[in-house]
Amino acid sequence: MPHLTLLYTSNLDRDPDCDMDALCRGLADAMLTVRDEGGQQVFPTGGVRVLAYAAGHHAVADGKHDYAFIYMNLRMGRGRSAAVKQLAGDTILAAAKAKLAALFTAGRFTGLTVQVDEGAEVYDAKHSTIHPLFRNP
Amino acid sequence: MPHLTLLYTSNLDRDPDCDMDALCRGLADAMLTVRDEGGQQVFPTGGVRVLAYAAGHHAVADGKHDYAFIYMNLRMGRGRSAAVKQLAGDTILAAAKAKLAALFTAGRFTGLTVQVDEGAEVYDAKHSTIHPLFRNP
């Protein structure tokens, strides 16, 4: 159920300072480190996924520079404590800033937003041959 | 207003066992069959749409296999009964499992999640030359 979606301007796919595959992997690895108050892994390994989408067309701010933008949205299951939600967001933000540091240097115009939503789904079903790989015997 | 979005790993577009166009059509056809307690069609024909997006970059689970993943999110109008919401989700899940059966056979690692959200929009406007095709005289 932890579902992290990245929406971004396509100029980043042409930017040698941005490795989107490495960013996705880094974000997934960061998510796997998040633990709750009892020390349990918050996001089950088999359920972690990060999907990144470059927009085919975009407009940012006043359009006067070649602005870059990345929006990250984590949808997580309901019922976690405020501390766990904060930790999840902080963990993603820290991983993103570390991987994207070169984009925030002088003379570049880059925006990053990280938001976490609690899912409010009225229906939820899973069918998976990935989860069983990570279940304890 | 019934809006079904699929987000998936791009390895599925290269998989001969996955026909994404047929999946979209099958899901739309399944949505058109959903009836409420009074026998009325829940999703108006002219409003049904299924849009599927392969992620340009992704990371799933521990990254140790070429995992495939599909996330389906149906956003439907507010105010339907619990039974109708359940039926809508079950109908999509059944259609997806039927179309994707080959992806869940032995030795493959595939995940499918189906979620239904009720829209909580604070503004909603439509402009359409599709709907009138399906209005009764």
Add this chain to the structure above:
Amino acid sequence: MPHLTLLYTSNLDRDPDCDMDALCRGLADAMLTVRDEGGQQVFPTGGVRVLAYAAGHHAVADGKHDYAFIYMNLRMGRGRSAAVKQLAGDTILAAAKAKLAALFTAGRFTGLTVQVDEGAEVYDAKHSTIHPLFRNP
């Protein structure tokens, strides 16, 4: 935080009557005009972004025509008045209809939906070198 996402059928990218880059820019410009009751700009210039995504695969209605569809979703910050939300939606709808008028002429089958959501995020963080460009001294 104003985040406008367009999801649309890819036939529009092949349609000479649809200029998606111009649509994105027109929508961003329209968003910049929205003012609240006190005359203040509702969407900060540095935070406005419009991202448009053609679906790789789709199914619309009964599939018997080459239907086109665009879904626009604006996610805006919480706490604005009902009048401002309405104005934001109306402004986007008007800009979209103006830019897309040719798609709604006789003999064409096109659908447009505009929805505005208030974000319900449990975590929200920004990191930007765009915003400072537009801050008053």
